[in-house]
Amino acid sequence: MSVHIDITGLRREDIAVVPSPLAELGMALHALSEPGHHPGLQGWATGVTARLEPDLADRMCEAEFLWRTTFSDLFLPAAGIPGGTTLPGATLAEDLDLLDKLTDEQFVDAALEFTCALAYDSHGPDALSDPEVRRRAVDLAASRGPQQVQFTMRLLDDPPSVRAWLRRFLQDCDEAFFAEAWSRLRHQLAADARHKTDLLRHKNLAAALASVSPALALDEAAGRLTVDKLSEGRTVTADGGLLLVPTSLGWPHLMVLHRYGWQPVLHYPISSPELAAPPSVEQLTLRMTALSHPVRMRICRHLARSAYTTGELAQAHGMSAPEISRHLSVLKKAGLITTRRRGRYVLHQLDVTVVARLGSDFLEGILR
Incomplete structure (x- = not known):
C-alpha cells in the first residue's frame, strides 16, 4: 500500500520547497486536538490549551474535524490554484488570501474530506450539486456530534x-x-527549505528526496515517486510541479496531498526523533505477522533470554528441527532475530532492541 506520484517530465525548476504558515497552523491545531499523536509537543499543547479563551476553545471544537485526523487540504490552498505552480504565502495573511481563491466546490469538498469520504484522487460528484452526496455528508457528520452537524x-x-x-x-x-x-x-523551516533546494540545484532529485524521508522511493526510469504509507493513492504532476512543505510540528505524519486536480504536495516533518532508517510498511507487517503466531511467540521467549541452536529449540518445544527452522526463517526474514556461528553450531537470539521499538514503529507506521 503506497501513494504514487507520476513525475514524468518533471524538471528541477518545477520542484519547490517552501514553508507554509497556514499549513503549520493546521498542524498546530491538529497537535492541540490529538496530543497523543505528538508526545514531544504535549507540554506545548498543555500550555496553549490552558491559555485559550473559552470562546476560542469552543470554536476550535466546532470545526475540529478539519484538523483532528491530520488536517484538511484547506491548509494547503496553494495546491488548489489552477496551473499547479502557485507557492504558499510568506505570511499567514497571504496564505489566507490563497484560501479565498478556492472555488466554493473546492472549499466544501476539502472541508468534508474526513466526514464525507468523497472520491479523493479521482473526479466525482460534489456536495454542493449532488443531493445524495450532501445527505451522506450530513449523516456522517452526525456521528461526530451536533456541533459538527450544524457546521x-x-x-x-x-x-x-x-x-x-x-x-x-x-x-x-x-x-x-x-x-x-x-x-x-x-527560521528552522526556512533553513531546511534552503538545504533541500541546494540539494536539488547542486545534486539531484534523489538526494533531495532522500533527505526528506526514507519513506520516499524514486524510480527515475519509470518517472514515479512512491511514498510508503498505509494508504493507497495516485496523482500526477502533469503540467504543474511538485511542492515540498516542511513542518516542525508534524512528526510522525508524512502527508501526501494527492487530491484530484490539485498540485501534489509532500508535507514532511523535520528534526524528527525517527530512526535514520525506519522500517517500511511491508517490513512492519512482516514483523507483526511473525510475532502473531503462538509457536513463534514461545520461541521468542527462549531467544529473548539467551542464544539457542535449532536443535535445542526443537527439544525444548517438542518439535522437529525442520519445523523450528521454518519458524526461525520467518523471524529472521522479519529482522527480529540475529544469528552467529560458534564452531559447527549456529546460535539464534532475539534482537530485543528491534522488538522494543515495535510499539513506536507501529504507531509511526499507521500515523505516517
Whole structure:
C-alpha cells in the first residue's frame, strides 16, 4: 500500500520547497486536538490549551474535524490554484488570501474530506450539486456530534459565511498562540527549505528526496515517486510541479496531498526523533505477522533470554528441527532475530532492541 506520484517530465525548476504558515497552523491545531499523536509537543499543547479563551476553545471544537485526523487540504490552498505552480504565502495573511481563491466546490469538498469520504484522487460528484452526496455528508457528520452537524449544514447552505468564519478563527488563533510559535519555527523551516533546494540545484532529485524521508522511493526510469504509507493513492504532476512543505510540528505524519486536480504536495516533518532508517510498511507487517503466531511467540521467549541452536529449540518445544527452522526463517526474514556461528553450531537470539521499538514503529507506521 503506497501513494504514487507520476513525475514524468518533471524538471528541477518545477520542484519547490517552501514553508507554509497556514499549513503549520493546521498542524498546530491538529497537535492541540490529538496530543497523543505528538508526545514531544504535549507540554506545548498543555500550555496553549490552558491559555485559550473559552470562546476560542469552543470554536476550535466546532470545526475540529478539519484538523483532528491530520488536517484538511484547506491548509494547503496553494495546491488548489489552477496551473499547479502557485507557492504558499510568506505570511499567514497571504496564505489566507490563497484560501479565498478556492472555488466554493473546492472549499466544501476539502472541508468534508474526513466526514464525507468523497472520491479523493479521482473526479466525482460534489456536495454542493449532488443531493445524495450532501445527505451522506450530513449523516456522517452526525456521528461526530451536533456541533459538527450544524457546521456541516452551514457549510453546505452558505459556503461564503463559513469561509469568513474560518478566516476569522484562524486569525484569532494566530493572535492567541500561533504568531509566537511561528516566530520561532519559521527560521528552522526556512533553513531546511534552503538545504533541500541546494540539494536539488547542486545534486539531484534523489538526494533531495532522500533527505526528506526514507519513506520516499524514486524510480527515475519509470518517472514515479512512491511514498510508503498505509494508504493507497495516485496523482500526477502533469503540467504543474511538485511542492515540498516542511513542518516542525508534524512528526510522525508524512502527508501526501494527492487530491484530484490539485498540485501534489509532500508535507514532511523535520528534526524528527525517527530512526535514520525506519522500517517500511511491508517490513512492519512482516514483523507483526511473525510475532502473531503462538509457536513463534514461545520461541521468542527462549531467544529473548539467551542464544539457542535449532536443535535445542526443537527439544525444548517438542518439535522437529525442520519445523523450528521454518519458524526461525520467518523471524529472521522479519529482522527480529540475529544469528552467529560458534564452531559447527549456529546460535539464534532475539534482537530485543528491534522488538522494543515495535510499539513506536507501529504507531509511526499507521500515523505516517
